[in-house]
Amino acid sequence: MTSDAFSGQQRRAELPFGARLGAAMQARGRLCVGLDPHPQILNEWGLTQDAAGLREFCARVLEACADRVGVIKPQVAFFERFGVAGLQVLSEVQAQARESGLLVIADAKRGDIGSTMAGYAEAWLNPAGDFAADALTVSPYLGFGSLQPALDAAQEHRAGLFVLALTSNPEGREVQLATDAQGVTVAGHIATAAAAANISAAAAEDLGSIGLVVGATTAELAGSHGIDLSAGAMPLLAPGYGAQGASAEDLRRGFGACYSRQVLVNSSRGILAAGPRPESLTRAIDQAVEDLG
Numbered sequence: 001m002t003s004d005a006f007s008g009q010q011r012r013a014e015l016p017f018g019a020r021l022g023a024a025m026q027a028r029g030r031l032c033v034g035l036d037p038h039p040q041i042l043n044e045w046g047l048t049q050d051a052a053g054l055r056e057f058c059a060r061v062l063e064a065c066a067d068r069v070g071v072i073k074p075q076v077a078f079f080e081r082f083g084v085a086g087l088q089v090l091s092e093v094q095a096q097a098r099e100s101g102l103l104v105i106a107d108a109k110r111g112d113i114g115s116t117m118a119g120y121a122e123a124w125l126n127p128a129g130d131f132a133a134d135a136l137t138v139s140p141y142l143g144f145g146s147l148q149p150a151l152d153a154a155q156e157h158r159a160g161l162f163v164l165a166l167t168s169n170p171e172g173r174e175v176q177l178a179t180d181a182q183g184v185t186v187a188g189h190i191a192t193a194a195a196a197a198n199i200s201a202a203a204a205e206d207l208g209s210i211g212l213v214v215g216a217t218t219a220e221l222a223g224s225h226g227i228d229l230s231a232g233a234m235p236l237l238a239p240g241y242g243a244q245g246a247s248a249e250d251l252r253r254g255f256g257a258c259y260s261r262q263v264l265v266n267s268s269r270g271i272l273a274a275g276p277r278p279e280s281l282t283r284a285i286d287q288a289v290e291d292l293g
């Protein structure tokens with residue numbers, strides 16, 4: 001376990017997301033704890049299926065994360081399912097997490113065109129907004145160019161984006177590994193475009209602020225399909241470790257040389273299953289941080 005005065009929110013006014021994420025990973029390791037209050041876990045923790053249950057669940061997870069990890073990823077769907085009351089909890093939890101120094105990646109997978117995309121980006125990336133996060137997951141399947149308003153908002157607000165590229169689920173391959181006439185995959189085009197968005201912005205020693213979602217379960221497909229994950233110092237958010245079956249070894253093998261500098265590993269159910277006892281939860285977090293190296 002690490003114990004230090006690190007805060008991912010320090011100097012947000014000056015430092016872009018990539019720099020703050022790089023510092024968080026150096027100080028606290030590469031584990032991102034997923035805040036996924038799914039129905040079964042609320043039951044298992046003896047919590048009610050309502051906003052009060054959500055609030056208590058999140059308070060316990062945030063307490064376990066304190067001084068241990070640098071990044072959390074709330075899964076927005078599990079808050080949306082409780083309507084306005086759930087979104088109120090999400091807003092409070094994100095603000096509380098950021099106040100405590102954690103970086104927050106809102107997993108909302110937003111994607112649209114023009115002013116609508118700009119609306120989503122403002123909602124999630126403006127630090128003055130109700131749902132202010134440090135970074136947002138976005139879908140490029142309306143064309144990477146449709147994300148331009150989000151790229152602009154990320155730069156303006158010193159926030160980050162994680163663009164879906166090679167998602168952890170097996171069904172993603174039929175779309176993401178489809179090829180054009182030159183044999184370049186959809187995921188390859190997305191990786192090239194995201195890397196290019198970083199080139200001008202990222203200082204050589206920092207991570208960029210525009211990253212990709214590449215599953216822990218699918219990372220090895222990048223190498224076998226000619227997808228370059230190393231360009232542009234992209235942060236790579238890797239869900240799929242733990243409950244979806246990928247091990248730390250799979251991650252190291254799958255990401256190869258990119259692993260040590262670029263990969264942030266999400267675990268949700270794999271950590272949460274250790275609760276609700278605080279000691280078991282913190283032990284699971286410490287173990288994952290150590291395993292992921």
Ligand SMILES: O=c1ccn([C@@H]2O[C@H](COP(=O)(O)O)[C@@H](O)[C@H]2O)c(=O)[nH]1
Pocket residue numbers: 034036075107166167168169213215239240241242243244266267268269270
């Ligand atoms: O490709 C993706 C993109 C996002 N996710 C999300 O990550 C977590 C994974 O949860 P686990 O319990 O650790 O499996 C969840 O919120 C997914 O919606 C993903 O799994 N794969």
